[in-house]
Amino acid sequence: ANTPSAPEPSALPVPRDGIVGEAPYGAPQLEVAHALNVNENPFGPSPELAAAIGSAASEAATGLHRYPDREALDLRRELGQFLAEESSVPAPAAEAVWAANGSNEIMHQLLLAYGGPGRTALGFTPHYSMYPEYARDTYTAWVTAERGPGPDFALTAEMVTAAIAEHTPAIVVLTSPNNPTGTALGLDVVEAAARALAPTRGMLVVDEAYGEFRRDGVPSALSLLDVHPNLVVTRTMSKAFALAGARLGYLVADPAIVDAVRVVRLPYHLSAVTQAVARTALAHREELLGRVALLRSERDALAAHLAGRGHEVAPSDANFVLFRAFADRDDVFQALLERGVLIRAVGPAGWLRVSVGTPEDNAAFRTALEEADPR
Numbered sequence: 331a332n333t334p335s336a337p338e339p340s341a342l343p344v345p346r347d348g349i350v351g352e353a354p355y356g357a358p359q360l361e362v363a364h365a366l367n368v369n370e371n372p373f374g375p376s377p378e379l380a381a382a383i384g385s386a387a388s389e390a391a392t393g394l395h396r397y398p399d400r401e402a403l404d405l406r407r408e409l410g411q412f413l414a415e416e417s418s419v420p421a422p423a424a425e426a427v428w429a430a431n432g433s434n435e436i437m438h439q440l441l442l443a444y445g446g447p448g449r450t451a452l453g454f455t456p457h458y459s460m461y462p463e464y465a466r467d468t469y470t471a472w473v474t475a476e477r478g479p480g481p482d483f484a485l486t487a488e489m490v491t492a493a494i495a496e497h498t499p500a501i502v503v504l505t506s507p508n509n510p511t512g513t514a515l516g517l518d519v520v521e522a523a524a525r526a527l528a529p530t531r532g533m534l535v536v537d538e539a540y541g542e543f544r545r546d547g548v549p550s551a552l553s554l555l556d557v558h559p560n561l562v563v564t565r566t567m568s569k570a571f572a573l574a575g576a577r578l579g580y581l582v583a584d585p586a587i588v589d590a591v592r593v594v595r596l597p598y599h600l601s602a603v604t605q606a607v608a609r610t611a612l613a614h615r616e617e618l619l620g621r622v623a624l625l626r627s628e629r630d631a632l633a634a635h636l637a638g639r640g641h642e643v644a645p646s647d648a649n650f651v652l653f654r655a656f657a658d659r660d661d662v663f664q665a666l667l668e669r670g671v672l673i674r675a676v677g678p679a680g681w682l683r684v685s686v687g688t689p690e691d692n693a694a695f696r697t698a699l700e701e702a703d704p705r
């Protein structure tokens with residue numbers, strides 16, 4: 331018979347520069363008793379809410395022979411209404427909100443539209459590991475400046491304006507609360523960045539993926555949108571909303587910025603099922619966000635516990651805590667894993683990040699740490 335022969339390995343196409351030899355980003359997905367490694371919300375939906383989400387998905391399924399609503403204006407309006415409630419700002423119009431498959435896709439789209447060859451994006455280390463990857467994918471140069479030393483990892487208005495003056499970036503990414511440090515930024519820092527970027531028409535993106543976990547009195551950059559047309563605030567339903575599996579992130583900005591993003595988005599990027607699920611989740615936000623207060627107090631207790639053991643601990647406004655291990659961090663990570671607790675070896679050398687779980691998860695972490703990293 332005329333069977334095709336195996337392809338010559340040498341005939342395999344070679345990925346472009348920047349892609350060849352690279353590994354896909356992602357933390358290990360392991361079956362463990364206590365998964366505290368990717369800053370998820372540990373609380374799943376109630377059976378009633380799971381059923382409501384299921385029937386919304388069923389309803390959407392009856393129309394799956396058609397493409398989804400490309401503009402998703404209902405969802406975008408409802409996201410705006412949620413933000414008005416959450417941050418006490420006037421509700422942004424649907425045209426000022428844009429939604430995509432996670433804030434990862436939102437950032438990717440922003441860099442596609444506003445980055446590119448000859449343009450630079452600036453971030454501050456330690457930062458979320460995906461930022462350089464969005465830049466790589468979009469042929470944007472990625473440059474960084476350092477935050478101050480731990481445990482505060484401070485970022486001041488002066489540091490931000492100096493870095494902007496040095497690099498003249500098209501895009502600056504500020505993360506508040508920051509991953510992996512957990513630290514939130516004062517609005518003076520955000521304002522200084524927006525002002526410093528205005529003369530060169532640069533864009534400031536404030537990534538508020540963990541915004542809903544911020545402590546009382548810590549403001550959101552949403553309150554500055556009216557004054558700074560070059561400001562974009564990104565949010566996600568993955569964290570506080572306990573909806574990481576549904577993939578829904580969004581941004582708020584001047585509608586002209588949303589229009590530029592609409593040019594680069596793939597047609598029908600947000601499936602009908604995703605839109606239906608996200609809208610149902612928004613309608614049930616009281617339940618989904620109901621655990622945020624508990625997670626905040628668990629976070630504060632965890633940070634206090636770690637400080638009490640003598641660790642250096644970064645002040646956290648997020649749903650995770652970054653602390654400095656006594657022993658080698660990789661050994662501590664491994665010893666915790668052997669005890670069923672999966673955390674993350676991320677951030678500056680010697681530091682570890684633990685997500686805030688259920689009270690049971692957090693207790694298991696504290697117990698395991700006694701053996702994994704004795705003081």
Ligand code: PMP
Binds near residue numbers: 432434508578
């Ligand atoms: N920004 C930050 C700072 C994050 O930590 C994460 C997730 N770890 C994201 C964005 C992306 O989250 P998602 O795509 O699930 O919205």
